[in-house]
Amino acid sequence: MSGLLEGKTILITGIITDSSIAFHAAAMAQGQGAKVIITGIPQRLRLIDRIAKRLPQEVPPAIGLDITDEENLGELADKVRELAPEGVDGVLHSIAMAPKNLMGPDAVPFLDAPGPDAAKSFEISAWSYASLARAVLPVMNEGGSIVGMDFDPRTAMPYYNWMGVAKAALEAVNRYVAREVGEAKRIRSNLVAAGPIKTLAAKAIAGTATDDAKQLNMLNEYWDGASPIGWNVDDPTVVAKSICALLSDWLPGTTGSIVYVDGGASHNTWFPEGFTGS
Helix, strand or coil, X not given: CCCCCCCCEEEECCCCCXXXXXXXXXXXXXXXXXXXXXXXXXXXXXXXXXXXXXXXXCCCCCEECCCCCHHHXXXXXXXXXXXXXXXXEEEEECCCCCCCCCCCCCCCCHHXXXXXXXXXXXXXXXXXXXXXXXXXXXXXXXXXXXXXXXXXXXXXXXXXXXHHHHHHHHHHHHHHHHHHHHHHHCXXXXXXXXXXXXXXXXXXXXXXXXXXXXXHHHHHHHHHHHCCCCCCCCCCHHHHHHHHHHHCCCCCCCCCEEEEECCCHHHCCCCCCCCCCC
């Protein structure tokens, strides 16, 4: 039986460690028959290539990509074409960043955030979705799929601060990207709003202090309690499978959308056992 992505070439961004959602998406894509190409921050390519050796199948050396560098973006299509003359069928955008003073336990109060830092968060976490789509469009095959990583920004989450604002912007960017790439090559563009997974990004939000770790544990416990089907922060394969489904041909009519992969927690109010409301 052939895999969901058999014969497809997928470009994966955002691998930082083997706990990254992007890493698990790459592994899942390979398991479903895809050829995988990866990118990485230019300063960390040697590290990323070492991490990539832990994937089930060998991948070419990571393409250096600074998502804020127009020269890098301009060279991306040619570099991808060298590794995949057949073009790419799917792209995963798993890129987000906020300066330390904007997110986590040591962040400045929300209203005190410096404008340039907030702009940097927007540039890397939201604008980059459009810039990546623009850069890869020349080598994307007709009817392909672009997927981005989201975290439900409809509520003001503790510690998330300006990253939450950037994610709200990402959702708007996705809608416009979907229109542009759909009209150009019938390419779909969607976001996966994942529940909390134990990644480097999650640690950056919670910090390393005991009290901050407790905050992350409380969030995890809440999420599992709020989910009608349960949620396991130690199981990134749930998210990886959904990413691969969107990269496949099995959702041909879905674009400009947000697929919630969070156990239903974001749509369900949960109260601790014994709560009576009185």
